[in-house]
Amino acid sequence: MGLHIESMRVALGGNVVLRDVSISLPQGDTVAVVGCNGAGKTTLLRSIMGLVKPVSGRLLLDGRNIGEEPAYLRAAAGFGYAPEDRVIFPALTVAQNIALPCDVQGVSRREIARRAEAVLAAMPQLKPMLQRSGAALSGGQGKMVALARALMVGTRYVLLDEPFQGLAPVLARQYGDALRALRESHPQLCVVITESNASLLDGVQSLTLFIERGYVTADRASAGHRREISGEGE
Ligand SMILES: Nc1ncnc2c1ncn2[C@@H]1O[C@H](COP(=O)(O)OP(=O)(O)OP(=O)(O)O)[C@@H](O)[C@H]1O
Ligand SMILES: [Mg+2]
Secondary structure: OOEEEEEEEEEEOOEEEEEEEEEEEOOOOEEEEEOOOOOOHHHHHHHHOOOOOOOEEEEEEOOEEHHHOOHHHOOOOOEEEEOOOOOOOOOOEHHHHHHHHHHHHOOOHHHHHHHHHHHHHHOHHHHHHOOOEHHHOOHHHHHHHHHHHHHHHOOOEEEEOOOOOOOOHHHHHHHHHHHHHHHHHOOOOEEEEEEOOHHHHOOOOOEEEEEEOOEEEEEEOOOOEEEOOOOOOO
16 A cells, blocks of 8 residues: 555656655655755656656556556545645635645535645634635745645645745744644645755654655654665665
8 A cells, every 4th residue: 555666767858867766655654855956856746746757667556557647647546746836826715726626626515625624624824814815925825825735635645845945934833733733634644745954844754765866765763774775775
């Protein structure tokens, strides 16, 4: 069960960006992906979302190779994604922005209301903003809305690209609190967070993956040791 990436290799513009990455993303973990600028963090998330086609390797979800499936099926498979350049639609209200990917998928009104209630329980600071225009949000508030939107479809996996980057300390703390609240309310959810500056993460993760020169290595916080899980050593 869960998502297993097997020997995934990704090339962009003729350069190999990810080399034979083999990682497991178990349900219920908060996984940090840490690496410097240009290390391949965004490429890893985009590959999982099907937005980049790997040269080789498999993406197994509960044993099914979703790497063969088009990107638009990821939402139905329970994957939510908040890109670095979160897009908030200014002509829509915050509530409409949050519900948008569910609307596109044809999720029923009743189910949308049920999911929104669970998301807002973890992010109560969004409640007073729901009827506000998307145009009236600060950059940090926009990140909160982008997280809520990713959670509406990401019932199994939520991929967040550098969410802490540029957040004021107060908002960063709220964001970390929301992620911790999600652990309680959505125990099966796997949250993947990229960051170039690991100190911004506030210890929210249970597993850390390091990306360096296209290789990915893992460090499980509770185990307290660094374990090589991919690359030429295996
Ligand atoms: N469309 C593209 N064509 C060619 N090379 C690309 C393309 N997109 C990214 N790259 C290269 O792939 C490498 C990884 O890029 P990626 O955006 O995944 O890094 P990142 O870890 O997300 O960096 P950052 O912290 O700056 O967001 C970089 O060397 C980058 O120059
Ligand atoms: Mg990036």
